[in-house]
Amino acid sequence: MNENDNIVCTPKRNVLTEVTNSTNNVSPTANLKLLTTVALQENAVGNFNAVQYPTPPSSAVHRKEKSLQILCDRFLELYPLHSNGTIEIQLDCTAARLGVEKRRMYDIINILEAMQCAVHKRKNTYLWYGGSRLNAFLKMLKKEGENLKLSDALRGKAPKPPAPKHKTLGVMAQRFLMLFLVEPQNTLINLEMAVRVLIDTNNKNRTILSPDQQDRQHKSKVRRLYDIANVFISVGLIEKVSGNSILKKPVFKYVGPFKVKKPIEVILYTPPITPLSMLEQQTHNHILMGKSKRKLEFTAPNTSKEIKLTVNTTMDTPSHKWNDILLVADMELTKMKCGKIL
DNA sequence: TTCTCCCGCCATAAC
DNA sequence: GTTATGGCGGGAGAA
Incomplete structure (x- = not known):
């Protein structure tokens, strides 16, 4: 008996096709998606302490239901524009909660970051300012x-x-x-x-x-x-x-x-919308500017004139x-x- | 047939 | 070297 017989080999990627009933090979991304779904189901049983969005089988999901607009709607349910203060967003967790690939979160967060609703704090982490600024x-x-x-x-x-x-x-x-x-x-x-x-x-x-x-x-x-x-x-x-x-x-x-978004959200989350003062803007400029080479053109007002x-x-x-x-x-x-x- | 846009590959930045 | 990020375009569903 070869000692290697005891070594558990890395499963082939297409082993997951048995779970998905698919006859095709499963890509790494598809694997991740499936694992995310499984993790969600397990978390739903445990204490995930969050809004759950179980992902139905892809075949049952219409194209429109997976649109970026709807995904962003769901994102904004988790992180309302009218939220008080700042919230730390973990991108991978949010992707899992929404039942989507992390790549799609980048699409949304990059646009929202460009609107100064969020700022890239560190790897996988964004600070959510909502619509305050x-x-x-x-x-x-x-x-x-x-x-x-x-x-x-x-x-x-x-x-x-x-x-x-x-x-x-x-x-x-x-x-x-x-x-x-x-x-x-x-x-x-x-x-x-x-x-x-x-x-x-x-x-x-x-x-x-x-x-x-x-x-x-x-x-x-x-x-x-x-x-x-x-x-x-x-x-x-x-x-x-x-x-x-x-x-x-x-x-x-x-x-x-x-x-x-919804009347109920106004009750739950909405303080009066107040424009951010210049002082507050300047206080946060160092965060907004960041050190990334992948920069946005406009990150914060520069002068009181503006x-x-x-x-x-x-x-x-x-x-x-x-x-x-x-x-x-x-x-x-x-x-x-x-x-x-x- | 054209429009719409999801999906994921892969190059580059960040670590 | 590895991982995170995001540009990009193929191609499929919707109109």
Whole structure:
């Protein structure tokens, strides 16, 4: 008898297919997902002391039920925007509680971090501020959007802002939001036009990209904006407006700063929403700036001057303005189509 | 057929 | 060297 016979071999990955009744091999990520589910079920029996979200078999879960918007909704149930003080978020635990892969948590937390709802504290750990600093940050974003002349860039009257080097998703989220903030209330923006403003077409790499590569890059950015838009909808910053007569594709409208999710949550969690003072901002700047090389462009207001600016909340924007913006969108799409043909 | 966007590979940063 | 993070695009469900 060989002594190696007593050594327990590492099980083959596809052994879990017996549990899932799948005939296919199980990837490492799928293994993790399954283990997470099993852990959840065991924790449900034990004392997990948390809201449980048992994960139904993937075959029973519709695509829409797994959307980033719904996932973010559930995330915000765990960590409300109106929570008092700061909460420490363990990313892996949160992913397990929501029954999703950790990768999906990065999608959400990166966007929320870009909105200063959270800050990366250390490995696997984020500090959750909720919406406490959102109002002040939106004012800063509006100012920055004006500096970047995004409103003019939207109409082709100004150069597009330079491409971000790091934290693309977060930076794109900030810039996407800027587009709404620099425009009057009820301005409709669609993803195609947003992408064309947010992507720097003059960067060096652009010149060596083939039309096919450019097309793929464009589509990739649109995909990212869908992700961002879904999180923004969940947060209550924007709404999807469908069924307009000019554009077939949905457009988005700013409805922020952010919504109160449910009446019961107002009772449980909601203090009055108060803009963060500059003093408080400065106190936390060292945390917000971080030391990561993967930085966001805008992390905190820099001057007291910026705090004086207000977000345009005019409610009586004339309806012809909608048509104006839709016309811009239509022109952008037409230009894109023509450019593609040429 | 096109739109929407989930999923997970894999490169890079962080440790 | 290992692990954490996040860019990216394939491809499948929804419209």
